[in-house]
């Protein structure tokens with residue numbers, strides 16, 4: 001586990017470099033998405049829906065996917081936040097198309113990175129646009145989830161961290177809100193929808209993390225109030241909604257969960273949401289996609305594929321295991337190659353060293369012989385001459401105390417060689 005030192009280091013790096021985070025906002029028309037986005041970004045980054053003439057009201061506009069980016073600073077860390085609004089979701093009689101459009105957008109970002117990862121030469125300007133969280137705006141009906149809500153969350157949860165929120169929650173009284181929250185969570189549990197529930201490990205995580213995550217989990221679905229207006233409260237300007245009977249403050253925890261949700265998205269859980277996206281959700285998409293292409297390569301009639309080339313669920317796991325095995329085999333082979341290369345290099349170095357030692361011995365012997373000659377002692381033993389010849393080179397001229405007799409160039413070369421050996 002990373003110690004405090006390393007997390008401090010990571011934070012310092014984040015302070016310098018900044019963090020990137022992408023949030024997708026989905027919900028039926030009029031649930032307060034645009035107001036929420038502008039409240040979150042503290043600036044009007046998204047325009048409100050233009051008025052539609054009555055004679056055009058019956059015409060379906062279709063879903064649009066509008067990303068906007070804004071630079072924020074939270075606790076001294078720069079955050080490059082991309083918010084993707086999806087006007088038009090749930091407006092049609094048949095919503096199949098809008099589900100597919102949103103799913104298609106999320107998967108396209110995964111496919112882009114998959115393609116980038118497979119390139120031999122990476123594009124240095126490539127931008128990772130994977131969606132790290134999807135805020136699903138539940139209409140504040142006060143009843144329970146509707147089929148549209150269940151279907152959207154059920155379909156998208158395997159691909160993205162879905163966080164359910166109640167839009168315009170100030171339209172419910174505190175008691176109604178409490179009951180509505182409970183019923184929504186019961187439905188999510190009943191339909192087994194794997195929403196992002198601030199996961200923690202009771203045995204591994206520290207007490208603070210467990211307490212914080214349990215509290216956030218208990219707040220789900222978050223009650224949202226948005227406002228682009230400022231109202232003076234106790235002489236201070238606060239973001240609020242003004243009604244004849246009072247004021248609803250966006251950042252007041254008694255009035256809404258906005259502040260808590262914002263802090264968890266942009267500060268405390270930003271990294272967790274990104275890691276789950278990269279290591280689990282993207283990985284699942286990647287291995288399914290690659291499995292499908294393997295089956296596709298096998299003409300779609302191999303065991304494990306339907307006639308249409310799609311993978312049977314029970315064979316998905318086998319395909320993934322096979323992919324992992326292939327990858328492991330490749331990595332093992334790379335390791336073996338590396339080991340062989342190192343052994344070969346080591347043997348070459350050893351040979352080189354031995355050869356240099358030999359040269360050194362020869363030089364010493366010649367020096368000794370020259371000294372003996374100079375002092376009138378007998379010439380060196382024939383073994384020395386043989387050594388010079390055995391190296392395949394010419395037999396060196398006799399070395400006198402003053403240098404090689406009659407061959408200055410040769411002498412220089414020898415001196416250079418000797419210096420090299422000394423180094």
Ligand SMILES: Nc1nc2c(ncn2[C@@H]2O[C@H](COP(=O)(O)OP(=O)(O)OP(=O)(O)O)[C@@H](O)[C@H]2O)c(=O)[nH]1
Pocket residue numbers: 027028029030031032033034035036048049087088167168169170171224225226227241
């Ligand atoms: N009571 C209440 N009204 C809100 C809140 N947020 C927004 N509204 C109002 O609800 C209406 C719709 O808000 P938008 O933010 O435009 O909703 P939207 O989901 O973007 O709607 P489309 O763009 O039409 O899909 C506006 O009149 C807002 O002023 C809120 O938290 N509480």
Ligand SMILES: [Mg+2]
Pocket residue numbers: 033034035047048049087
């Ligand atoms: Mg809008």
